Amino acid sequence: MPYVNIKVTDEQVTKEQKAALIKGATQLLVDVLNKNPATTFVVIDEVNTDNWGVGGEVVTELRKKQA
């Protein structure tokens, strides 16, 4: 009965990508730990780039520098 929480920045993640994350994370638990997929939960949190920081800097600003 694993629970997987995936946090990513909310940069246009599509429904298909979310479905792929859910399918892939569930399969990972089946493959590695032989868990029952029926009781495996995956929850994806999309976080605004204003609300995520790395190295003390807001990701929104980091993205501007990378552009």
Next chain:
Amino acid sequence: MPYVNIKVTDEQVTKEQKAALIKGATQLLVDVLNKNPATTFVVIDEVNTDNWGVGGEVVTELRKKQA
């Protein structure tokens, strides 16, 4: 000083239902562990059905099959 986090799918949970979850979860900690309600926090996260998976499938799709 307990902290309770309740994650549910965002399927039209009303203000009254949220208030009932908060009241009920707080009372549970009082009843079972004799905790002080004044320092008991409850946080409810409503998760889009596109972002929640069970059994490797997206809940949005599961709901269509159930309908």
Next chain:
Amino acid sequence: MPYVNIKVTDEQVTKEQKAALIKGATQLLVDVLNKNPATTFVVIDEVNTDNWGVGGEVVTELRKKQA
């Protein structure tokens, strides 16, 4: 398919109390939101009092003052 996480300090919570928290939290989701208990998860985290702070103070120290 709710997920409930309960964080409490690790002050001798018994197996019976944990079972009561799990049962009560699951029932709360059934009562308020008509959720299916079979796909309701409850996870209890017991946190050392050295690792929990309120009002800027470590709970271990707060407990000494209360004693």
Next chain:
Amino acid sequence: MPYVNIKVTDEQVTKEQKAALIKGATQLLVDVLNKNPATTFVVIDEVNTDNWGVGGEVVTELRKKQA
């Protein structure tokens, strides 16, 4: 490689305040534990006041009483 999650109510937190929280939390880990800021993550969750409870009451209602 610390991970810091800050949950606050969504009461008009500005971009500047978010940047200050990210900078301050990262610096705290550097100062106290000598962590590398480059691999320190900070994620801020803004929670609707309807979804946060203290003392068994919804924060939205507590705010009305305080007003």
Next chain:
Amino acid sequence: MPYVNIKVTDEQVTKEQKAALIKGATQLLVDVLNKNPATTFVVIDEVNTDNWGVGGEVVTELRKKQA
């Protein structure tokens, strides 16, 4: 810069299995969202079976019934 949290019951998960979960979850984010693995974190929480409930029952008890 994704963050992945995997919660499983603490039933003799080996170091090799943990390494496989970390490698697999990181690769999933690379494959699906083209994320940079260098800034992808994976944290595994092993939860005592006394502290995990499904369907209102403690997993410790569920395991006895399955045995």
Next chain:
Amino acid sequence: MPYVNIKVTDEQVTKEQKAALIKGATQLLVDVLNKNPATTFVVIDEVNTDNWGVGGEVVTELRKKQA
């Protein structure tokens, strides 16, 4: 009523360092958002280096390479 969760690897964090993290995180919320410290919680999770991965590698292995 903020809630702050700090996850770090369990590499001999002292009581004094934990107290400093709790004090500093609480003060940060007071300084930036004018929050009431009395209802600010800080919870520190110490994660085994076998259970934390960065860049697809287990931190235990990364530490050996750094040594």
